[in-house]
Amino acid sequence: MIKARLLCWLLLVPLIPLSAQSPTVSSFDLPNGLKVILAPSGNSQAAAVCVYHMHGARSDPADGRGIAYLYQYLMFDGNENLEPYDHVLFIGKMGGVVSGRVSYDNSVFYELLPAQEINVALWLESERLKSLRLRDANIDFHKNQIFNRISRLWEANLGFKAQTWVSSKVFEGLPYEFPLYGDLNRIPSLGNERIRENYPNFQNLANILLIIAGKFDISELRNGINKFFQDIPPGRRSANPVFNAQNQRKSPVLKNWVVPGLKKSMAVFGIKAPAKISYNYMYFDFLRYYLTDARISRLNHILNTVNKLDVEIESSFTDYMEANCLIIQISHPKRINLEKARFVLASEFQALASKPLGNSDVRAVRSLMEIDLLKGMLSPEERCQRIGEYFHMFGELNFFDVQLRRLRRITSYDVQESAKKYLLKENQVVLNVYGN
């Protein structure tokens, strides 16, 4: 009888839903030093090819800030074999997607395309690494484009101006202090020769990860990688970057701007948040979800639903490796509503630091964070980026299990401790913008 029952359970056990199984990630190095990371998954007909540069705007020379940001656009300008935007056209024709961005700590370029066309993406990426069109005409074109676009934004969008100021104060003394595009007025005069000279640092193979996720045949893929990437000259082997988590601020900053004719007053709060490499990052991220994520948005609830202040709330989070900034912008035409909102916000921060969150809130936020993590793992391009970032920070490939385990263990106590540390007045930069 016991045997029969045991057999039944053994038969039924595989049908009971199990927790997510971590996908296998492996890597190998080409003789020229290029590290290749493979993250296969068989549940779609698509693959993502991602070139992750462990190089970003923070590596720009002090007198050449904004150079890396220019590469974000120059990377699509073709090379000796390709015309400008051919890269986008090739992938677009087959129904795929191309994207790229330069940040402070890293730069990521990827293609998402039908799995059987993966060699096209490998070829396009290798072309980009072998030679890039850095002629005066196209560099000048992008310098002007960036200058005009940011100038327009600067003139027309007071929120952008205010948030840039707050972020520069939160990150004072850190590589993130200056905007990605550098000094706006110096963009047109950045030397083209300087931009060309700096490119080998950006394109240095020793600082690049080639990450492929999605559906592929490993042996065919290896052949493709060898064919397209083995001729690229090796880069200078540099020491793995060491990131240092920065501490929270010790003194508050409060500033008022008076803007004549302003219709809507605003208050912009910049909260210095833990580094992505720090252990506390996940706990603060929990707080960020709880306060600002549109699906939970505690701030909207207490400011607008409970206190009926009818304020507009905008928020953004930086996601950098050594320190971060949570920006919360609150605006309303009436100053009195803004002052009340400021008071309610301070009380909410105080409450989070002084008493633990209820179990239902903790469970809801934790489950939301877990779903977002799992969604990210199902999307090939996002998976590439997360693997790249984790390897860049910790030199490890399989981060998924560790992250998931830690996430599931978050308690109200962890959240309270994080609030005590980071939601303090001393850790905030506040900018008030009023009409006269």
Added chain:
Amino acid sequence: MSMAIKESAFYRGRRLLGAALVFLAFAPSLSGETRLFSFTTSKGLPVKVLQDNEMPFIHAELQVYLDGRAQNANSLAITQLVVMNMFERSLNSPSSNLSDMLLRQGNDYQVELEPESVKISMNFLPDRLGPFSKLLNEIFTYKSFHLKKFNESKERFWSLFLKNRDWRKEIAVLLAYQQLIGNFYFSQSFLLQETLNKINLAQLRSFLLRTFRPDNAQLILKGRINPYFILGMIEKDLPQPPSLPLQARKPEAALNTGRRVFILNVDSPDLPSAYWFDVAPAADSAAFIPYAIGNFALFGFPGGRIYQSEKNQALMGGYKVNTDVIFFKDFTLFCNYMRLNYGDLENFLLLVDQERRKFSVRPVERKEYLDALNYYIGHAQVESSRFDFDLRGEISRFRGQGASLLASRIGPELFQDVSLSRVVQTMDEQMGAKSRTGPKEKGIVVLIGSADAIVKNLKLLKTEALEMSLD
């Protein structure tokens, strides 16, 4: 006595083993492939389970059908207010049982009001599968309307309606409904405050009773799900549909003809947007895919005629046009849209018009036809990496075979089903000389931006003022 116990334990053990074997025989395999199970509950709710054992969370979509034809502005207001009162997070005071349940489920949900259905989609962790059927029951038996919340939803209607949305597109789409569809309640698109003020709670309750019922909805679930487990749970928790008969389907939506250009004045420093709306064949018609291919040959990127013309003539900076398709039972609405500089507006409008006319003299060519099919097949493969991809296919099947082919499982069979000559014929009928000379053309163009700047940049095209209010 002891013998009896032994025997009964023995038989119970065998029964358990037998049940397990039967279960195993019918249970789906645990391979990585997605398997589809379809059934209808005794309460009339059709359920489709896409079992995917590699998916780490569960995605659910509940579609409640609306029949908006031959209705009025009140109907639209009632539908919008019902959705807001039930699901709008910022109206959560006092909190309802439904909002508490959604929070416990993870709160990762989205509600979209489509022309012919309300779509509620949500993601949750597998351990919340049990409570999901109770949540479903709460949706179908919702009674927690609160007067305070109801009044607030009327006061804040437009700010809530446009929150977190591409409101330019929403307004353009509403204008298209209003201009193109005569007897459909979405054609009463711009709700006035006085219409909203006239609505009372009883109307919301009555609408809910007639519409939110198991026999007027469809549920699709995807994830690591045992279909028999979920079927049992839903059977247990689902309420009986009310005895009220379902509303009879109304006659086809009437379509207005003609092509007009509208300018919506918006005070914003952003670039202006242009939207081309065209009424196309229904998704289940044989002309649907040929039309989609023709539209790609015109607006597609990078092989489309418009992009190629602007590149060859070095007219503008290489604008990319995006395409959305809005499905109705009897027709589809193709929306091609883009943002561009004020200075390029007129050239672009003229270029689009010129290329549309050319279909009668220069029909879709073989290369364009193959490029379009290759694009659709490749795009479907790329989209297969999205977790809700195969659900889209299932939902599209409700809309018609053509849409489901485009949404998923698009393959080489398309080349056999859709010939080049069919594409040529369709485009000639829809955009070429045949529609130009007759009264068949159905479409509008909406330009959104600073009206002064738009008009200043239109030199050849004449404009006429038409004032509309959103208050």
